[in-house]
Structures are given as C-alpha cells and as structure tokens.
Amino acid sequence: MSENAALTPFELLAHYERACLAHSAGTPERVANLGLWRGIGFRVGRRAFVSGIDEINELMAVPALTNVPGTQPWLMGVANVRGNLVPAIDLGRFLFDERTPSSERTRLLLVRQHGGTVGLLVDEVFGQRTMDEDQRGEGHDELDPRLARFVTENIQLGEQAFGLFSMNRLVRAPDFRQAAL
Structure with missing residues (x-):
C-alpha cells in the first residue's frame, strides 16, 4: 500500500504541489527566501x-x-x-x-x-x-x-x-x- 493512500485529497494535492515545486526553477526554498506568503x-x-x-x-x-x-x-x-x-x-x-x-x-x-x-x-x-x-x-x-x-x-x-x-x-x-x- 502506498504511503499516499492515507492522505486526504487536499493533502495529496499539497504533496503533489511540493513535489512539482521541488523540481521547478522556483523551489520552495527560493520562494521562502524571497519572503513570499x-x-x-x-x-x-x-x-x-x-x-x-x-x-x-x-x-x-x-x-x-x-x-x-x-x-x-x-x-x-x-x-x-x-x-x-x-x-x-x-x-x-x-x-x-x-x-x-x-x-x-x-x-x-x-x-x-x-x-x-x-x-x-x-x-x-x-x-x-x-x-x-x-x-x-x-x-x-x-x-x-x-x-x-x-x-x-x-x-x-x-x-x-x-x-x-x-x-x-x-x-x-x-x-x-x-x-x-
């Protein structure tokens, strides 16, 4: 069973968003460093x-x-x-x-x-x-x-x-x- 199976749909979407951002030019670290909320x-x-x-x-x-x-x-x-x-x-x-x-x-x-x-x-x-x-x-x-x-x-x-x-x-x-x- 996948670890994602226990996540709610919203949590799963948030997980996918984090994974996509980690591979994009604007990584979460960069977004946080820019002071974005x-x-x-x-x-x-x-x-x-x-x-x-x-x-x-x-x-x-x-x-x-x-x-x-x-x-x-x-x-x-x-x-x-x-x-x-x-x-x-x-x-x-x-x-x-x-x-x-x-x-x-x-x-x-x-x-x-x-x-x-x-x-x-x-x-x-x-x-x-x-x-x-x-x-x-x-x-x-x-x-x-x-x-x-x-x-x-x-x-x-x-x-x-x-x-x-x-x-x-x-x-x-x-x-x-x-x-x-």
Whole structure:
C-alpha cells in the first residue's frame, strides 16, 4: 500500500504541489527566501479574506447536513466527512449575523481545531493567493469591530482588498467555541 493512500485529497494535492515545486526553477526554498506568503482567498458576504494555506486543511462542496437542536443559529448542523462528524458553521452568520445564501460557488473550508475539525461555510473560494513582504507591510488595520479580533490587517492584491483572516484566532474565540444555546 502506498504511503499516499492515507492522505486526504487536499493533502495529496499539497504533496503533489511540493513535489512539482521541488523540481521547478522556483523551489520552495527560493520562494521562502524571497519572503513570499501563500494563502487561500475566500469571500464572506461582501468581504474578501485570505487565510494562511497552512490554516485550511481542505475545500469542499457543502455536503448533506444534519440539524443539531439547541445550538446557535450559525451552527448549521453536522456533516459526515469520510466517517468523521464535522460541525458546519455559517461564517457569514457568525461574523455579520447574515445567512450565507446557498449557490454553486458556496464552499466549506475545513479547519483543524483542538479536538477535531470544523467546517466553515463561505460564499466562494478564490483559490491560492501569494504576497510578498512589501505587500504585507503596506497593510492597514481592520476598522470593523466585528472582524478586528480575527483580521490581523488588510492588504491590496491587484485590484482587490483582502483581510488577513486568522483561522487560529477564530477557533480559539470563546463565543465560537460555545455553539450551545
């Protein structure tokens, strides 16, 4: 049995990416030496965010959900993801108290937290984004008080502004961890 057989599809793709980069002109060491940072871009409501590529384990279409009574309205239910029960959180509802509409672009970001994995429903995923230290140095603070504890800074990538969203801060927030009513 191959060592890759135990990897999730996302982990397998990441493994293939590392192998390809190791054989390309821009090796990971060179990318790291240039001070480049990689993240996954996504949208919640009208806001665009990017989180470190190491903070998001997997992207997936929204699976069937089972309702959990007696929980906060932003806890949509639990999903069976390869035999594991994963709570699914409507990130738009948690952050802005606005329900995320279901569409063909809606995705679930799987994020590891203490004790398991949590799925975060987002409006859409933009894919990988890369920035250098100069771009990060030009960022500005978050002005929206609902986001300030999760968004470390706002940066401009091309024509779009992104909030650098810390999944680690989110999953450690006491109100996020308290889904029961």
